[in-house]
Amino acid sequence: MGARNRRRSWPVLGQLTGADRLGRGAAVESARTASLSPRTATADRVVQSVCPYCAVGCGQRVYVKNEKVVQIEGDPDSPISRGRLCPKGSASEQLVNNPNRVTSVRYRRPYATDWEDLPLDRAVDMISDRLLDTRARTWQEADKDGNKLRRTMGIASLGGATLDNEENYLIKKLFTAAGVVQVENQARI
């Protein structure tokens, strides 16, 4: 940096001699700030998405670097949101990269006082066993007048409003075929 530039980098001098007379911009920018670039500029790719909180459906741009989400911003192309996000949508990067997020299966035995580990495949296997066992024992073929029921009232499900349409479709399809009718979600609440 030459002597002239060094003088210009003094905030007060820059403010008095440059275009930034109020000292809110370039005049007061430090060398460190000048050397920074936003995470959005260095991302490997940008993926278009939708905010997962309320049902307005604001457009999001998800910035990915080294296969990690590094930033989520509003999508200015969206005719719904025009690039805006609310506090929740703006925090959604932390929803994804939350250090509090649990990323392994946890299992609590009946009457146990704490969690233990369980491999994912084993968990799915055990859950399918539980479902079939309960279903067999609680199966209702017909009511007392002989009307067809073909169901179990021993199994219920709650959730879906935060999930994708494709996911709700598989949930409803599988449970209905299995005779599980107590399938519900937040839309009722």
Add this chain to the structure above:
Amino acid sequence: MAECHPVGFQWVMEAKARGARVIHIDPRFTRTSAVADMHVPLRAGSDIVLLGALINHIISTQKYFREYVVSYTNAATLVNEDFKDVDDVGVFSGFDAQSGTYDTSTWQYLGVEETAAAGNRSAAGKHPTGQELGGRGSKLEHGRVQRDETLQDPRCVFQILRRHYARYTAELVEQVCGVGPEGFAKICDAITANSGRERTTAWVYSVGWTQHSVGVQYIRGACIIQLLLGNIGRPGGGIMALRGHASIQGSTDIPTLFNLLPGYLPMPKAGEHEDLSSYFESIYSPDQKGFWTSAEAYTVSLLKAWFGDMATAHNDYGFHWLPRVNGDHSTYSTLMDMLDGTVEGYFLLGQNPAVGSSNGKAQRLGMAQLKWLVVRDLNMIESATFWKDGPEIATGELRTEDIGTEVFFLPAAAHTEKKGTFTNTQRMLQWRHKAVDPPGDARSELHFFHQLGVELRRKLAGSPLERDAGLRNLTWDYPLETDGEPDGEAVLQEINGRHRSGAKAGQMLSSFVDMKADGSTDGGCWIYTGVYADGVNQAARRRPGQEQSWVAPEWGWAWPLNRRMLYNRASADPDGKPWSERKRYVWWDEAQQRWTGEDVPDFPVDKPPSFRPAPGTGGPGGLAGDDPFIMQADGKGWLYAPSGLLDGPLPTHYEPAESPVRNPLYRQQSNPTRESFPRQENLTNPSPPEPGSEVFPFVVTTYRLTEHHTAGGMSRFLPYLSELQPEFFCEVSPELARERNLVNGGWATIVSARTAVEARVLVTERLAPLRIDGRVIHQVGLPYHWGVGGSAVVSGDSANDLLGIALDPNVHIQESKAATCDIRPGRRPTGPALLRFVEEHRRRAGITVTTGNIRMTPPEGSL
């Protein structure tokens, strides 16, 4: 709206900048009120009186949009002479006090007899199934109605409406709602001055209207106003439901709901729907008007999508493999079964009932009765940990070592870690692309349920049992990505549907009109058909908004058929011309002999406005050129509902199940058809005329904050959002604070028959006391995001623990927006002392299991 849907609210502000007047009607002053032209505080639970008085004003001052009303609504239609409006007791004709249900035959149109009232009745001792009319009107035997277009016949809907609402006056509004005559007059002036040919008014609501024991009738009240003023199907009009979860609309359309199949087809009912023909017979009549008469094609296409080649005409397309419902099997009925120990297994999929559902204690006690529980979530929510750190452990009601529930916690994938569609609050599907892989064991629901299905089918592959036929014959061969994730686009294609035979075999359907009832097409949700039109994922379209018309039809895809506004035929006059140039939207192009405009016309595109069908024609062909409501059985908007509702053909005021105020209209205090669950785990505070209501003298209402999301599963675990709103608080007025010695920033204990919770006190004028029927009524406001547990960044008592369970009979939604409470300074007792403290309140109020649960209010003096 500014609080909970802030980014959507930018359009309200745009409208305001262009001259629109914004009125905010809410018990609480919020960020919306701060920028509205006017805030009207009212008592939570009193809205039908306000809406009814607006209807009365519109009719009595003749401010209704007469041409619209006569042509497009059922105002002129004559009703059965045996129909009797609500009487001094407070019920309409046909009520059976024993079962608390209506025989709706007297409500019918004159000459249109009722043959079946599906869902209205139920087996003895059971709550009725309710209704499932999400995408259409109720069935009519035929569309040949009798009309008096002078609107003078005393039997016509318009006159019934006029008589019914005559008693809903400005004085009643002041007495019941606490809204003075000036405020009421301003609302009247605003909505009538801004309706008609040149102008429109929009109503926006959310769960502040739905979560009541008469919730459906609140919305009906707004429908009546909007139809009278000609504000449905027109730009700037409508009734906008603001939904609170990213795909809560989608999870209703493709329902994870007990009473529905995809596309608002009802779940089959025991005894009524033994086979496919009886199913069709009860859900529509071939003689009624409109597109619902094609329900057969939609149903058979669904069965073909689910059972593929195994579904044939010979086996009723596998209809007999579907389970039957026979009553209310909604989440709160299931909870009662859990408490009774008859539910063994429970899946929680991104939902946290221990905090987010009414009567949190009952929810947790219910889960402690389960044999097994599967929780799939991003975070370790309170519903997954109640067995070790729930409030009942602290009180001694539950002991970890005694809880036999086996709990599986499976981590879920976030929205950036999977691809798929959300359906937003405007029925718009938007495709999300996948950004990254989920971490560790986290998987999408698509992955989990596909895998679960594979496991179940593998284990049942050799089963000779008939009950396993549905699972064995299910189409479940989705193409997998390299990580084992089923291809979401393949699922969306199945939802859209295909031609299965003929020249187009294998091609995607472009419209539900192409669906057939002969098994030659399939499609998992008929209203979503077209999302894959031309073999293209239309939901993934992202043409920038600035490069499109203001309707922006090439961003995402809206059901049905990419229509952005429903019933838009009504944006033109009966002759097909725009009502005004300012409000032109869809119109009849005489030269091209087609409907055209800014949007996809919601009408048969080549049917001229002058078209009149031969009398008796059913189906789409039966729609006249001026029948804009193509999913209604008579083509008209329903001011009066001759069928489809379980609690009355017109909204009429009942007090909430818990209220400090006596119903001034008739003897009946609260909705006589409401669903209640009298039991020790669900005690009810007394309301007048029952004694003891003075122990719980305040109205309590719940709501959300901008910085949190429902039960906190996606917000209280985030440091950013937790820092913005760290602590549970209650909002009280300075007057109430003085009366009860509450100090701003200090603690308060709020008490109901269920439990007591503690909250920080916010003394604020945002919750103004109201003068109701000559006395001051205070309201306590509670955000409901917090819960007790050890895993979230912030925790606290849960507002939902205070609330009891009383439901709207039509849709089984809980009354969580209006209840009663007591409030005291200081923190609540802890441990077993909390139980004694609540018990003392119950004793003072004389509460037993029957308190508040007597269906019919007895005559004065008999209590």
